[in-house]
Amino acid sequence: MRVVLAEDSLLLREGLIRLLNEAGATVVDAVGDGDALVDAVVAHQPDVAIVDVRMPPSFTDEGLRAAMQARRRVPGTAVLVLSQYVERAYAADLLSEAGIGGVGYLLKDRISKLEEFADALHRVVGGGAVLDPEVVAGLFARRRRDPLDTLTPRERQVLASMAEGRTNGAISKRLAISAGGVEKHVSSIFAKLQLPPSADDHRRVLAVVTWLKS
Structure with a gap:
């Protein structure tokens, strides 16, 4: 499984690279902003792009918007979005594009569990839609x-x-x-x-x- 990773925190980015290696994936590029993500997806055409929602410069939804732009440039690219919080609008925006490739939305706390993280990756790459259980619970509560x-x-x-x-x-x-x-x-x-x-x-x-x- 070939992965492009977009995470602005160097420490977390390096940790994710090690975790992905343990999960049997190959990180073909790791970048720190949305524009670099789009360029990396176009250049490498990975199986999946793993993206932090909040990235520079405004730390709002740059990562998500960049992921959607990358999918328009390279149709069918699976996207797994990582977030610190349950953000309903972002999950809805992401899933609205599920018909053109696998999508997933996980809370960052969840990715420390290698088995669950690897399972989510495989389901997304296989064309499925995956939501973190806490995201599901939070959305139902609201x-x-x-x-x-x-x-x-x-x-x-x-x-x-x-x-x-x-x-x-x-x-x-x-x-x-x-x-x-x-x-x-x-x-x-x-x-x-x-x-x-x-x-x-x-x-x-x-x-x-x-x-x-x-």
């Missing part, structure tokens, strides 16, 4: 009345697991319900969110995006 209020508590649990990038099989084990039960809940979620079958759209991703934007 959610106000919206169309998703029609979902049952169990359907919300299933949707939260979908947002973390889990398969139906993994959801079945996690929630201790049958595979058929998971399929019924997923179908109900799609129906309630008015997401009919389509050859052009990824309904699991669209369901998560609908929730994030609500």
